[in-house]
Amino acid sequence: MSRDIEAGASRVRFRATGFNPRANPLAAWGSFVVVIALWQLGSSTGFISELAMPSPVAVASALWKLIISGDLWRHLSASLQRLFGGWIIGTVAGLAVGFLVGMFSWARSPGVAMVSALFPIPKIALLPLFIIWFGIGEPSKFATIAFGVFFPTVINTFGGVDNVARNLIRMGQSFDMPMMSIVRKIILPGALPTILSGFRISSSIAIILLIAAEMIGAQYGIGAFILAAGNLYQTDQLIAGVVVLSLLGLCVSWLLGRLDRWLLAWR
């Protein structure tokens, strides 16, 4: 009987394949290994000239020298202070303004107008002005980073506040919750996912501005170090500095990931 059915029948083909990428940590690390191995191979065989692109081994030894001489810490600590100081100032100010713009009609239109006009300016263009205002030292670098971080934070914060479900706010009002309680217990946690994803954008902007500001005028800092190495054609040191930047970026994004998991555990 079943043979009768199968005779002359064609089987239904499974069609829903693909479009479902999966994570594979092994492949992630493997890709680094492959690229570095190929790079080393190219350098060892002379295919890649040492002047144009130092070999991974040369970069590693340059990095090692930086570590044991203590130069790395001097540059890195100067950079980290600027990065965190500037980012915190910009973020706190951005959150405050973002909440005002998100919640009050009087702040809404002026806030959006100012942000729209100032956000597209590459903040590094304002560094000379900040140097005139605050001097060549640290404050002008803090100001550049803070200013660059401020605008995306404002935009994200008020976007997050806008996206808090209106029915939850109405619920709070229907139980006569005071305004500060509604802000603290409903709006802030509701906007937090958007705010935290904004931190990823603002932290990478902060790193870009940090390097740019340090390249324009700083004695210490990763940016200054990379610029100096480039001027002397010390490409192994230059690449070592770039590697440090990459690691810095990875650390920041790992920290933000932890923050996400800690604050948004309810998701």
Added chain:
Amino acid sequence: MGSGGFVCDFKVMDFAMRLHINGICHSYDQVEALRDIEFGIEPGEIVALIGPSGCGKSTLLSIIGGLLKPTSGKVLMCDQATPDGCLNPLTYVFQDFALLPWRTVAGNISLVLEDHPLGKAEREARIAEVLAQTNLADFAGAYPKQLSGGMKQRVGIARALAVRPAVLLMDEPLSALDAQTRILLLDEFAALFVRTGMTAVYVTHNLNEAVRLAHRVVALRRRPGTIKAIHSIDIPIDQRVEGMPELVAHQNALWDLIRDEAIAADKELDHVA
């Protein structure tokens, strides 16, 4: 009566307040949603608001609880007496539950108590009490996303009971639930109303819910929303049983009342609310 059902210790009948809806008119921009709505809600009475979509029944409920400002008219609370320990006389139960996803079941109930001068012990006692009343005691630490729709609405009820309301304002509380859960919760609502003698305004588009729960059914007409009829059902709620002939007769009478409106609403292209 009722299977399962909420267990409730306090009886609010003696303290319940009287509400008077006084000449309410409301317009959204150019569209007139409600016109000259006038009726009273007696203490201990369940009033159902029914009508086709767009007739303004949810708008009216928002106005009754002070969540929407009517274009004209007012809602009066007569007899200011409220139940013992009442923190929020007019308390809503929402169609979409309106639970905070980042708070546990107990946290969601705690939310509406935290801004009142209650001691920690009293707050926890109230939370435990309403969780027990709604059979949620085992779910105190669960997050809303872990709960079924019916459980979420039970949390909504528990949260409302925690503030010891004088009047419950229920906005299609069963509309987001599946049919089986709806039957279960309908029984629990009936048991709750019977045991507490709670006053409630119950908005629904489901006539079966209206005839099971309400002492009076206010049928609204649409464009503009006006009262078409007020239909009394004089069978005590605890004697009403699913499918009993008297209830079916009431339900058919209500359907005859709003059928034409429903057909017109169905053919409408652009809904207002």
